Amino acid sequence: MTMTLKQAVEQALVADHDRLAAYLKLETVSAQHREIDETVDFLEQAFKSVGATVTVWRDVAGSHPFVFATLPAGPAGNADKTLLFYNHYDVQPPEPLDEWQTAPFDLTEVDGKYVARGVSDDKGELMARLSAVKALQATSGLPCNLKFVVEGEEEIGSPHIAPMVQQHAAELAADVIVWETGGKDADENFDITCGVKGIMSFELRVKTAEKDLHSSLAAYADNAAWRLTRALASLRGLDNRVLVEGFYDDVRALTVEEQRATAALPFNETTTRENFGLKRPLVTTDPVAALVNATTMTINGLSSGYEGEGVKTVLPKQATAKLDCRLVPNQEPKKLAQLIQAQLVRIGFEDVEVVYLLGEKPFRSKLTDPFIQLAVKTAAKVYGDRVKLVPNAAGTGPQVFFGETLQAPIVAFGTTWAGSDPHAPNENIRIADYQQDAWYTAEVLRDFGVE
Amino acid sequence: MTMTLKQAVEQALVADHDRLAAYLKLETVSAQHREIDETVDFLEQAFKSVGATVTVWRDVAGSHPFVFATLPAGPAGNADKTLLFYNHYDVQPPEPLDEWQTAPFDLTEVDGKYVARGVSDDKGELMARLSAVKALQATSGLPCNLKFVVEGEEEIGSPHIAPMVQQHAAELAADVIVWETGGKDADENFDITCGVKGIMSFELRVKTAEKDLHSSLAAYADNAAWRLTRALASLRGLDNRVLVEGFYDDVRALTVEEQRATAALPFNETTTRENFGLKRPLVTTDPVAALVNATTMTINGLSSGYEGEGVKTVLPKQATAKLDCRLVPNQEPKKLAQLIQAQLVRIGFEDVEVVYLLGEKPFRSKLTDPFIQLAVKTAAKVYGDRVKLVPNAAGTGPQVFFGETLQAPIVAFGTTWAGSDPHAPNENIRIADYQQDAWYTAEVLRDFGVE
Numbered sequence: 081m082t083m084t085l086k087q088a089v090e091q092a093l094v095a096d097h098d099r100l101a102a103y104l105k106l107e108t109v110s111a112q113h114r115e116i117d118e119t120v121d122f123l124e125q126a127f128k129s130v131g132a133t134v135t136v137w138r139d140v141a142g143s144h145p146f147v148f149a150t151l152p153a154g155p156a157g158n159a160d161k162t163l164l165f166y167n168h169y170d171v172q173p174p175e176p177l178d179e180w181q182t183a184p185f186d187l188t189e190v191d192g193k194y195v196a197r198g199v200s201d202d203k204g205e206l207m208a209r210l211s212a213v214k215a216l217q218a219t220s221g222l223p224c225n226l227k228f229v230v231e232g233e234e235e236i237g238s239p240h241i242a243p244m245v246q247q248h249a250a251e252l253a254a255d256v257i258v259w260e261t262g263g264k265d266a267d268e269n270f271d272i273t274c275g276v277k278g279i280m281s282f283e284l285r286v287k288t289a290e291k292d293l294h295s296s297l298a299a300y301a302d303n304a305a306w307r308l309t310r311a312l313a314s315l316r317g318l319d320n321r322v323l324v325e326g327f328y329d330d331v332r333a334l335t336v337e338e339q340r341a342t343a344a345l346p347f348n349e350t351t352t353r354e355n356f357g358l359k360r361p362l363v364t365t366d367p368v369a370a371l372v373n374a375t376t377m378t379i380n381g382l383s384s385g386y387e388g389e390g391v392k393t394v395l396p397k398q399a400t401a402k403l404d405c406r407l408v409p410n411q412e413p414k415k416l417a418q419l420i421q422a423q424l425v426r427i428g429f430e431d432v433e434v435v436y437l438l439g440e441k442p443f444r445s446k447l448t449d450p451f452i453q454l455a456v457k458t459a460a461k462v463y464g465d466r467v468k469l470v471p472n473a474a475g476t477g478p479q480v481f482f483g484e485t486l487q488a489p490i491v492a493f494g495t496t497w498a499g500s501d502p503h504a505p506n507e508n509i510r511i512a513d514y515q516q517d518a519w520y521t522a523e524v525l526r527d528f529g530v531e
Numbered sequence: 532m533t534m535t536l537k538q539a540v541e542q543a544l545v546a547d548h549d550r551l552a553a554y555l556k557l558e559t560v561s562a563q564h565r566e567i568d569e570t571v572d573f574l575e576q577a578f579k580s581v582g583a584t585v586t587v588w589r590d591v592a593g594s595h596p597f598v599f600a601t602l603p604a605g606p607a608g609n610a611d612k613t614l615l616f617y618n619h620y621d622v623q624p625p626e627p628l629d630e631w632q633t634a635p636f637d638l639t640e641v642d643g644k645y646v647a648r649g650v651s652d653d654k655g656e657l658m659a660r661l662s663a664v665k666a667l668q669a670t671s672g673l674p675c676n677l678k679f680v681v682e683g684e685e686e687i688g689s690p691h692i693a694p695m696v697q698q699h700a701a702e703l704a705a706d707v708i709v710w711e712t713g714g715k716d717a718d719e720n721f722d723i724t725c726g727v728k729g730i731m732s733f734e735l736r737v738k739t740a741e742k743d744l745h746s747s748l749a750a751y752a753d754n755a756a757w758r759l760t761r762a763l764a765s766l767r768g769l770d771n772r773v774l775v776e777g778f779y780d781d782v783r784a785l786t787v788e789e790q791r792a793t794a795a796l797p798f799n800e801t802t803t804r805e806n807f808g809l810k811r812p813l814v815t816t817d818p819v820a821a822l823v824n825a826t827t828m829t830i831n832g833l834s835s836g837y838e839g840e841g842v843k844t845v846l847p848k849q850a851t852a853k854l855d856c857r858l859v860p861n862q863e864p865k866k867l868a869q870l871i872q873a874q875l876v877r878i879g880f881e882d883v884e885v886v887y888l889l890g891e892k893p894f895r896s897k898l899t900d901p902f903i904q905l906a907v908k909t910a911a912k913v914y915g916d917r918v919k920l921v922p923n924a925a926g927t928g929p930q931v932f933f934g935e936t937l938q939a940p941i942v943a944f945g946t947t948w949a950g951s952d953p954h955a956p957n958e959n960i961r962i963a964d965y966q967q968d969a970w971y972t973a974e975v976l977r978d979f980g981v982e
Contacts (some may be wrong), residue, residue: 288810
């Protein structure tokens, strides 16, 4: 009797356990440029161990290397179809160290969980994908061509993804793309996510004088902090709506499929309020729809004048706010920055400068795409009826460079659960989720090959 | 031929030069509690050297000592009249040290100026007053009873002035009070100032969650920084007017004398704009009237979320603003804080907490008081027609505790000029101003005795 794919995945995971531990042992903190070369060497060997052809791209100026690996379809597979995986090999810094209950870079099993920095974001996922490859090779062979691209700067904002995709578009060419990150939500639904919101980060800067003044001179002198707060207050209503003229002009309405998927998403307000200790009413009556398709404008930070203990009678010469907007199709980051500046000038805040910091366009795959339908259908084999199709995440990632350049749908899924705490101490995944994700990945590849 | 009073003052200043240097040599930085006892000992000896009876008050809990000295009127003087001088013996820290062109605690003569920490604020003034006493003793004798009270915490906000005045009201009793600080303005007018604005310092604090959130959750979660900026924007109009209901109810209109004095004050907008590098129009069409009698509300500082370099996609859990209001007669600090909180609650900002930090009531002497008339008239002898009567300073000081408790008018004058830079490196006074101030002080005392 031949092995089932599920059994083959289980065997591969046992065999690959030490490789997972070795990958996590590397302290690949991109913000500190730590152990980058060691990690690239490790990945080169890991890909070669499953028979891949590996190229390390060091030709993107100023970037940590990209690891690119390819595997052809097996003899029984479909050589006309190609699937590209996107992952990243870098992790967040482990600090604060004293809050870890285990050594951050030692893979440790605690109560059915794997605990280590990067185990959920995103080293574990890539290793699960390699174990899925090994399981397929041990059974029916690879069902399609595979490509992997692994970057080393995701945790510092993927600053070189755009030029990399431009320079290597031909090598990256694929029919479909599987993105990093994903897993189970707070209600134990397995999420298949088909896009991301965009982002536009900017500062508002005001300078009213060359020196800080004594606050008694407020009798005649204007105040940068007052200018800033008035300008800010003009940008957003108490109902969370952005008050900038033209801001919503490019938002396209949700399709029927997107509406249906959105309406089926859960949102547990009680749990959410408890998790974050929210003290205010929600700013929307439909949080699920807002997470999918609301543009936001968020003050990330305010800074002006004296911020220490007690009292200092100063009239500050300058004031700064940092903000980000989360964008939905088809909003354009730079255009929105221009609209904000134009409105501020129009209503008398010509002294309030909009400084564009960064932008990334939103991306959302067509929910009617056959690969997305396949991903949902295949998920039922592994996750039963606890599967949710999410039109896009509320967060942002550099999907648009892949999706638009390669003209391919993108789905994201992975190994996390609601308590994974990526970026925080004691980052973890549940071992059962890890096994399910590897199995699901193998099933998706097989179904994609024969589809 | 007997000496004139002016000649006697000049002789006294020569004789007292080393005492001025010795006083400035003491590093009496109250914020660091440095050389407090040494300075108190020095003052005790200095007062005794002119024949004063000295008491050091150490009975105000938690306070640096107060030095209290009394001198009776001379045989030809008027023993029914008493004048009280208020000064402080503490100074600001000398930092930043590398911006000093001389050693901060060494009295140095540079281009006709005395340079040292405290020479303008306010050690020089007290020494000029003692030289005036010596000059009077050397000529016609003391024309009235004198009292001196010298505190050691002015530069840290005079936190113990109120209980001191309460505990020692009987000893402090006087007909008139001469305050510290004053001198010549940017147009070389000698200012005689008859009061101070009050102050009310407070914070606005908002907390919307127990944790900072990822900014993607702005789709449903409210934001402390948005709450704060909206609340702030509700408090003040672009015309600098405070929009809090009842805020101006207790402001009493200027008297005819106050109006006349105010209208006579100069304001050089061009110089002011250049000195501070002001980039905005003034917030008032009548800066002189505003400096005297406008209530202000100033944001001293803003703080929330991420304030570092670059981008952090955070939705801040809390936000804080520091503010101060400058108050005019008869506004009450605590009442105004209550009005602000009440209005915020009334218009829906019940989550924005007003935290009262400190308050000091305004004080303004009656401009019709005979002593103030005398101070102006006497000034003509020394300063000619370049004398201005200022109803009150735009800044704040603890005059009200003296003025109300002792029921006496207060005038402030001194040795500074527009370039004195108190609190800054290279603090200085012009030697000619120092001589004029000592002479003027002696003349005021003599005229007060015979008035």
